[in-house]
Amino acid sequence: xxxxxxxxxxxxxxxxxxxxxxxxxxRNTVRAAGLLGxxxxxxxxxxxxxxxxxxxxxxxxxWHGLFxxxxxxxxxxxxxxxxxxxxxxxxxxxxxxxxGVMQALTxxxxxxxxxxGINAGxxxxxxxxxxxxxxxxxxxxxxxxxxxxxxxxxxxxxxxxGRGATPARLALxxxxxxxxxxxxxxxxxxxxxxxxxxxxFWTVGSLASAQPATIARLLPFVAAGVLLALALARPLNxxxxxxxxxxxxxxxxxLVRAAAIxxxxxxxxxxxxxxxxxxxxxxxxxxxxxxxxxxxxxWLLPYCALLAPVLLLGADVLGRLLGRPGELxxxxxxxxxxxxxxxxxxxxGKVARA
Numbered sequence: 001x002x003x004x005x006x007x008x009x010x011x012x013x014x015x016x017x018x019x020x021x022x023x024x025x026x027r028n029t030v031r032a033a034g035l036l037g038x039x040x041x042x043x044x045x046x047x048x049x050x051x052x053x054x055x056x057x058x059x060x061x062x063w064h065g066l067f068x069x070x071x072x073x074x075x076x077x078x079x080x081x082x083x084x085x086x087x088x089x090x091x092x093x094x095x096x097x098x099x100g101v102m103q104a105l106t107x108x109x110x111x112x113x114x115x116x117g118i119n120a121g122x123x124x125x126x127x128x129x130x131x132x133x134x135x136x137x138x139x140x141x142x143x144x145x146x147x148x149x150x151x152x153x154x155x156x157x158x159x160x161x162g163r164g165a166t167p168a169r170l171a172l173x174x175x176x177x178x179x180x181x182x183x184x185x186x187x188x189x190x191x192x193x194x195x196x197x198x199x200x201f202w203t204v205g206s207l208a209s210a211q212p213a214t215i216a217r218l219l220p221f222v223a224a225g226v227l228l229a230l231a232l233a234r235p236l237n238x239x240x241x242x243x244x245x246x247x248x249x250x251x252x253x254x255l256v257r258a259a260a261i262x263x264x265x266x267x268x269x270x271x272x273x274x275x276x277x278x279x280x281x282x283x284x285x286x287x288x289x290x291x292x293x294x295x296x297x298x299w300l301l302p303y304c305a306l307l308a309p310v311l312l313l314g315a316d317v318l319g320r321l322l323g324r325p326g327e328l329x330x331x332x333x334x335x336x337x338x339x340x341x342x343x344x345x346x347x348x349g350k351v352a353r354a
Contacts, residue, residue: 038306094267096308099282114279116174120181121152122272146269205278205331225266280338
């Protein structure tokens with residue numbers, strides 16, 4: 001690009017950057033083709049999630065179980081695998097988008113709803129509601145999870161320094177709150193046997209309790225969070241240039257931050273209420289995506305929305321296959337996959353900036 005075009009691109013976040021001198025139109029064509037590839041990968045993993053489970057079913061039986069109510073596989077497919085697959089799709093999309101928005105908002109390349117304590121806030125609120133108020137089920141959980149996620153989002157941002165927050169301070173604030181809140185969850189479960197039995201699988205992070213009613217109740221929260229997150233792509237691009245430049249470009253930093261926190265709250269709170277706390281999905285996916293899309297959130301967030309459920313459902317299928325005749329909860333599998341990934345990027349110190 002010429003010097004004039006380069007200066008204009010720095011001022012206007014709507015102008016795509018062209019790494020390695022590629023023309024913007026060619027770069028966008030590659031990104032669009034990548035989105036199509038992500039969609040195909042998502043369709044493939046959706047099929048795998050329906051086809052494979054803890055109980056082995058022949059492919060023909062699975063296929064007939066999708067459409068024929070008299071088929072022997074109908075119960076397993078419609079009451080177990082299909083709801084579980086849809087829950088993984090919604091939860092994965094929510095966690096991937098939440099991670100992308102958080103990394104852009106905090107300018108912290110290691111931001112993740114699990115690492116910064118957002119999931120822990122939702123979990124602590126649900127544990128308190130279960131132990132003290134006897135709340136059960138997604139309908140009861142979700143409002144407490146949203147309140148807990150919102151409170152911790154604001155606390156982490158405030159304790160980390162607000163507008164002057166650095167990635168290190170945010171990570172430290174999130175880690176401290178994370179440890180404190182999970183200690184509370186553990187204490188609540190140990191002091192109440194009924195809560196322990198009810199929540200011991202939920203706190204690990206699992207899709208096994210998926211029910212059609214849960215999917216229907218989860219959908220409005222995730223849909224609202226997805227629409228809000230995607231609408232924030234342009235103003236968050238502007239915020240990356242600093243508050244003064246963002247104002248010059250028509251963005252309102254305070255409003256953008258409040259809307260981003262609301263989006264993260266809706267996405268993380270709803271996903272945690274339905275599945276329990278699942279970590280590292282919101283960390284890994286934006287990093288993998290950014291290497292292809294660059295920092296432009298107009299491309300990065302749609303990629304996250306498609307690839308995060310691929311990761312989550314892939315981990316769930318892997319847990320079902322490795323744990324036969326039982327299963328490994330998806331939260332365990334994502335932690336095993338994400339732990340080395342996090343250590344690699346933290347040690348490398350050359351993560352791409354959001």
